[in-house]
Amino acid sequence: MTIARLSQQEKLQLLNAAERVSTKAYAPFSHFQVGAALLTEKGNLYAGCNVENSSYGLTICAERSAIVAAVAGEGGDKLKIRAIAVINARKQHCVPCGACRQFIYEFSPDALVLFYSRDGLQEKTIAELLPYGFGFL
Numbered sequence: 001m002t003i004a005r006l007s008q009q010e011k012l013q014l015l016n017a018a019e020r021v022s023t024k025a026y027a028p029f030s031h032f033q034v035g036a037a038l039l040t041e042k043g044n045l046y047a048g049c050n051v052e053n054s055s056y057g058l059t060i061c062a063e064r065s066a067i068v069a070a071v072a073g074e075g076g077d078k079l080k081i082r083a084i085a086v087i088n089a090r091k092q093h094c095v096p097c098g099a100c101r102q103f104i105y106e107f108s109p110d111a112l113v114l115f116y117s118r119d120g121l122q123e124k125t126i127a128e129l130l131p132y133g134f135g136f137l
């Protein structure tokens with residue numbers, strides 16, 4: 001199913017929520033604080049930030065934090081992500097990593113992803129960011 005386009009107001013709401021939550025990130029190692037906020041088909045907003053660890057590889061990105069919160073809120077089987085915004089606290093270039101792209105793809109192959117690249121605000125579908133994403137479903 002094709003997901004309806006987001007209104008300008010919904011985009012701003014997501015970007016603002018992502019920016020707010022980025023200030024809560026636990027990033028003492030990289031000092032790169034990231035926030036993500038997503039909107040579900042049910043109309044709920046969930047947010048998450050990156051959480052680093054002394055054992056560096058355990059770090060979880062903001063995008064996956066937000067998705068984990070959404071699964072806890074709505075149940076994984078029913079979760080559909082309309083859009084997810086990702087932002088660094090200083091609005092620096094910040095593009096979802098491969099792991100997060102696959103994580104988003106799991107819950108909505110046509111989700112819209114908003115993020116700031118070096119060229120400014122970008123809007124791409126997850127299918128554009130992750131062609132041939134893996135899935136059983």
Ligand SMILES: O=c1ccn([C@H]2C[C@H](O)[C@@H](CO)O2)c(=O)[nH]1
Pocket residue numbers: 027030032033034049050051052059060061062063086094095096097
């Ligand atoms: O899209 C991104 C890119 C990076 N990070 C985090 C992971 C790590 O804590 C820090 C530096 O890579 O930023 C995210 O949360 N999301």
Ligand SMILES: [Zn+2]
Pocket residue numbers: 061062063064096097098099100101
């Ligand atoms: Zn990531």
